[in-house]
Amino acid sequence: xxxxxxxxxxxxxxxxLLGGLTVSLFFMTPTLLIANSETPKSDxxxxxxxxxxxxxxxxxxxxxxxxxxxxxxxxxxxxxxxxFPSDNAREHLIHLGVxxxxxxxxxxxxxxxxxxxxxxxxxxxxxxGWNRALIISRPEASRYVGVVGRRVMGREGLEVSVGxxxxxxxxxxxxxxxxxxxxxxxxxxxxxxxxxxxxPECR
Amino acid sequence: xxxNEKSRASLEKTILTVQHSILLxxxxxxxxxAPILYLLLPIVLTxxxxxxxxxxxxxxxxVVVAFAGDALNNRERHAVELYRQGWAKKVxxxxxxxxxxxxxxxxxxxxxxxxxxxxxxxxxxxxxxxTRTEARELEKLMQSNQYRSVIVxxxxxxSRRATYTLETAAGDFSIISSPVGTGEPEWRPxxxxxxxxxxxxxxxxxxxxxxxxxxxWQ
Numbered sequence: 001x002x003x004x005x006x007x008x009x010x011x012x013x014x015x016x017l018l019g020g021l022t023v024s025l026f027f028m029t030p031t032l033l034i035a036n037s038e039t040p041k042s043d044x045x046x047x048x049x050x051x052x053x054x055x056x057x058x059x060x061x062x063x064x065x066x067x068x069x070x071x072x073x074x075x076x077x078x079x080x081x082x083x084f085p086s087d088n089a090r091e092h093l094i095h096l097g098v099x100x101x102x103x104x105x106x107x108x109x110x111x112x113x114x115x116x117x118x119x120x121x122x123x124x125x126x127x128x129g130w131n132r133a134l135i136i137s138r139p140e141a142s143r144y145v146g147v148v149g150r151r152v153m154g155r156e157g158l159e160v161s162v163g164x165x166x167x168x169x170x171x172x173x174x175x176x177x178x179x180x181x182x183x184x185x186x187x188x189x190x191x192x193x194x195x196x197x198x199x200p201e202c203r
Numbered sequence: 204x205x206x207n208e209k210s211r212a213s214l215e216k217t218i219l220t221v222q223h224s225i226l227l228x229x230x231x232x233x234x235x236x237a238p239i240l241y242l243l244l245p246i247v248l249t250x251x252x253x254x255x256x257x258x259x260x261x262x263x264x265x266v267v268v269a270f271a272g273d274a275l276n277n278r279e280r281h282a283v284e285l286y287r288q289g290w291a292k293k294v295x296x297x298x299x300x301x302x303x304x305x306x307x308x309x310x311x312x313x314x315x316x317x318x319x320x321x322x323x324x325x326x327x328x329x330x331x332x333x334t335r336t337e338a339r340e341l342e343k344l345m346q347s348n349q350y351r352s353v354i355v356x357x358x359x360x361x362s363r364r365a366t367y368t369l370e371t372a373a374g375d376f377s378i379i380s381s382p383v384g385t386g387e388p389e390w391r392p393x394x395x396x397x398x399x400x401x402x403x404x405x406x407x408x409x410x411x412x413x414x415x416x417x418x419x420w421q
Contacts, residue, residue: 052303076302080310081276085302092303110274110388112400181332191406199399 029186030176034169035143038161042069043130046121048137048145049164050076050089056136057089059165061096069134072098075106075121113202114145114192115152122153132159139164139172140189148196151203245394252392252405255412257363257380264379265350267291268341269315270357270365271298271307271331276314277383282356283318285381291354294320295344297328297337334361334368334415342373352377359383360390360408364415 025032045063049056060072072093076086090105106124111117125133133153137145146162153160176182196202267290269282279296286294294315298307308329315325328344331337345353353376357365362382369378385391395401 050302052300078274079301079305080274080307081314083305083307083310085305088302088304112398187410188407191410192403195399195403195406198402202399 027177029190030140030173033140033143033186033189034164034173035146035162037139037142037163037166037169038134039063039068039163040132040134040161041067042132042134042159042161044071044073044125044128044133045069046125046133046135047072047074047086047089047093048135048141049168050074050085051138052092054138055165055167055171056138057092057096059167060136061093061098063134063136063163064093064098064102070102071130072103073106073121073125074103075108075117077108077110113196113199114148115196115202118149118152122156122158125153125158126156131157132161134161134163136163136165138185139169140185144189144193248396249393251409252360252395255361255363255405255408256359256382256385256392257366258359258382259379261285261290261354261381262352262377262379263289264291264352264354264377265348266293266295266326266345266352267354267356267381268295268297268328269311270334270337270355270361271296271311272361273358273383275388276311277389278356278358279311279314280318281381281383282354283315283320285354285356286320286324290381293324293326293350295326295328295341295353297331297340299329299331334365334411335372338365338369338372341369342376345373345376350376352379354379354381356381356383358390359385359392360404364408364412368415 045060045068047056047060063069064072074086074089074093076084076089078084084105084107086105086107090103093103094100106121108117108120111120133149135145135149142162142164146160149160149162172182172185176186267282267285269278273279282294282296285291296308296311296315298309298311300306306329308327308331312325312327316322326344326348328337328340331340341353345351353369355362355366355369355378359382362380366378366380369376383389390401390404391398392405395405
C-alpha cells in the first residue's frame with residue numbers, strides 16, 4: 001500500500017511536471033521558432049514568403065533600394081496547373097519599383113520538404129554565379145529556414161542569411177494565441193520541424 | 204537485538220523480492236506486448252488513415268463540388284468526369300486569393316472550361332479560407348439555387364471531414380462523397396508514415412479533425 005502510494009505520488013508529480021513543460025513550450029513557441037532577422041550584403045535576395053497578406057514584398061523592395069542585394073529571386077511551386085505565385089510576386093516587386101531585369105521568378109517542383117526545395121534553389125543560384133543569399137521568410141519559419149538553408153545550400157558553397165519583414169513579425173507576435181490562423185501557423189511550423197527529423201532527405 | 208536484526212533482514216528481503224517480482228512482471232509484459240505492438244501498429248496506423256476516407260455509392264445529384272486546395276487540379280478533373288458521366292448537372296468550384304492577382308477559384312474555372320464544361324454549368328464559391336467557410340458558402344449557394352443534393356469531390360484524406368463539415372452546416376441536403384483516388388502523386392493511406400509528404404498530410408488531417416470536433420474558434 002505504501003509502495004503504491006509512493007508510485008502514485010511520483011507518477012502524479014511526473015505528469016504535473018510534464019504538463020507544465022508542455023504548456024511552457026506551447027507559449028514559448030514563437031520565441032523558439034523566430035530567429036533574429038539578418039540583412040547582410042548579399043548577391044541575391046530569395047523571396048520565400050510569397051503571400052499577398054505578408055509585407056515581405058515591400059520589405060524586399062526596400063532592401064533592394066538600400067543596396068543590400070542587386071538581384072531578387074521569387075520562388076514557388078504551382079497552386080494550380082500553370083499558375084505559380086512566384087510570377088505574381090515578381091510582378092508585384094516590379095510594381096514596387098524593382099527593375100524587371102533584377103528580379104527572377106523560379107518555378108519549383110512540388111517536393112516533400114524544405115531541404116529538397118533549398119537543394120533545387122541552391123543549384124540554380126550556384127549556376128548563376130551567386131555566392132551569398134539572403135532568404136526572406138515568414139518569421140515563424142526563420143530559425144529553421146536558417147538551419148536547413150545553411151546546411152543544404154552550404155553544400156553548394158553558398159553563404160546563407162535569413163530575415164523577415166518587421167511588419168510580419170509584429171503581426172505574428174501580437175496576440176498570437178488569440179488567433180486561430182496564427183496558432184495554426186505556429187503549430188504547422190513546429191510539426192514540419194519535428195517531422196523532418198524522421199526523413200533523411202529532409203534533414 | 205538479534206530478533207530485530209532478523210526481522211529487519213527478513214523485511215528487506217521481502218521488499219527486494221516484491222520489487223524484483225514487479226520488475227519481472229514489467230519485463231514479461233514488455234517482452235510479450237512489444238512484439239504484438241510491433242506487428243499490430245502498422246495495421247492500426249493504416250486503418251486510422253483509411254478511416255479518413257469516405258467513399259459513397261454514387262447517386263445522381265444536382266451539383267458536384269470540387270473543394271479547393273489541389274495544386275494538381277485532380278479534384279476538378281474528377282468532378283468534371285462525374286459531370287460528364289451525368290452524375291450531376293452543374294459543377295461547383297471554389298478557391299481563395301493566394302497571391303496578387305491569383306485567385307484559385309478563377310484558376311479552377313479556367314481549368315474546368317478547358318475540359319469542355321460550358322460556362323453556364325459552372326458555379327463559383329470565392330474566398331473560402333478553410334473547409335468550414337467552404338461548407339458555409341456551398342450551403343448558401345445551394346439554398347439560393349434550390350439545389351438539394353451534392354456530390355463532394357476532394358482528396359481522399361479530406362473526404363470524411365469535408366462531408367462531415369458540410370453535413371453539420373447543411374444537414375437536410377443529400378451529400379455524397381466521391382473522393383479523388385489514392386496513389387501517386389496523390390496521398391496514400393498504406394504505410395503513410397514512411398513518406399514525408401503523406402506523413403504531414405495525415406498528421407495535419409488528424410489535427411484538423413480534433414479542431415473540427417472541438418468546434419474551433421475562427
